[in-house]
Amino acid sequence: MSELLDPRNDFLFKRIFGSEENKDVLLAFLNTTFVETGAQPLTEIILLNTYTDKDAPHDKQSILDIRGKTADGELINVEMQLFNKYETEKRTMFYWSKLYSGQLQESQPYKALKKCVTINILNYSILPNEQYHNVFHLREDRTGIPLIDDLELHFLELPKLGDQAVPIEGGGLVNWLLFLKGVDKSHWEVLTMNEPVLKKAMNTLEFLSQDAETRRLYEARQKYLHDEASLIDGAMTEGRNRGLIEGRAEGLKEGKIEGRAEGLIEGKVAAKIEMARELLSLGIDIAAIAKASGLTEDEIRNLKTS
Incomplete structure (x- = not known):
């Protein structure tokens, strides 16, 4: 069996x-x-x-x-x-x-x-x-x-x-x-x-x-789910790291507490944008990118055309 x-x-x-x-x-x-x-x-x-x-x-x-x-x-x-x-x-x-x-x-x-x-x-x-x-x-x-x-x-x-x-x-x-x-x-x-x-x-x-056909379709779905999860996780990690580095640099450049705070906030936004760009380059659909990044679908479409 x-x-x-x-x-x-x-x-x-x-x-x-x-x-x-x-x-x-x-x-x-x-x-x-x-x-x-x-x-x-x-x-x-x-x-x-x-x-x-x-x-x-x-x-x-x-x-x-x-x-x-x-x-x-x-x-x-x-x-x-x-x-x-x-x-x-x-x-x-x-x-x-x-x-x-x-x-x-x-x-x-x-x-x-x-x-x-x-x-x-x-x-x-x-x-x-x-x-x-x-x-x-x-x-x-x-x-x-x-x-x-x-x-x-x-x-x-x-x-x-x-x-x-x-x-x-x-x-x-x-x-x-x-x-x-x-x-x-x-x-x-x-x-x-x-x-x-x-x-x-x-x-x-x-x-x-x-059922052989069901197993084939099931395995195709499992592969898609695993691939999607890996791509999203990898893009999130890379985008977060890049964004936080940029945010810290901006804050240090200002040399003030307010500057560092503002830089970190900008860094988090940059992280979302960077993640969305990574996912777009991998061919992930816009709805899935919106779920993963927290950006709106319109914001992601704008990234696609910019």
């Missing part, structure tokens, strides 16, 4: 959770995520961008997240991130805002806007706590009263599971996350006793792992 593929690969993740025939798998996963925070379980999920053969893993335009709509019209976006593309928090807010504002058609009133939920499954840690599941809403700082319930962000950080043992009894989100993290197959039976629908996800993973 072929070695199991990694379900954290976004191409494979969408095939397991984002296909019409596995809609019940997605619904079960979402419900364990929501119920853990005290929310009511969903009764139905409508897939808005089901997996198709057009989701080619080497195509930069492929949409490999999963978008769904509840029976009440609320929108849910689920995304798997294998490598840290940096600026995860800002990237999350940017795509949440596009999902939210994209609901309104011309002349529609604001009351037509429905709640939007983003679920990020991260193969890296970004938040300064030990919780593997963090949820954010809009709340008043001192009293905690909600402003509006339309924003909900979930961050599921797989590394924070550590070497957590497989639960002997009891269902819940941790069973799904251990499956995604790649827990030894000898523990699968216990996981499915806790979460029966998880068995279908496991069967799908086994089936896909034995």
Whole structure:
């Protein structure tokens, strides 16, 4: 039997959770995520961008997240991130805002806007706590009263599971996350006793792992993700180093504390610009460069033409 593929690969993740025939798998996963925070379980999920053969893993335009709509019209976006593309928090807010504002058609009133939920499954840690599941809403700082319930962000950080043992009894989100993290197959039976629908996800993973064409596409996607992560990391390091050197030089030239501070600020900006230029020279697309550098897409286009 072929070695199991990694379900954290976004191409494979969408095939397991984002296909019409596995809609019940997605619904079960979402419900364990929501119920853990005290929310009511969903009764139905409508897939808005089901997996198709057009989701080619080497195509930069492929949409490999999963978008769904509840029976009440609320929108849910689920995304798997294998490598840290940096600026995860800002990237999350940017795509949440596009999902939210994209609901309104011309002349529609604001009351037509429905709640939007983003679920990020991260193969890296970004938040300064030990919780593997963090949820954010809009709340008043001192009293905690909600402003509006339309924003909900979930961050599921797989590394924070550590070497957590497989639960002997009891269902819940941790069973799904251990499956995604790649827990030894000898523990699968216990996981499915806790979460029966998880068995279908496991069967799908086994089936896909034995399919030659799927393995080829999976390996192409893995290579693309590794190459992109390496290019971004290398460009960030080089750009940061160049920018800080220039900033320190500017500050020392002024010979003042204010000059040094101003020089360091200019250095950080220069670092972003230098990083963006490095990524442009490597052929990375503008949207990916914006995510990595913190510059806007218009600023990057200006660099391209300057």
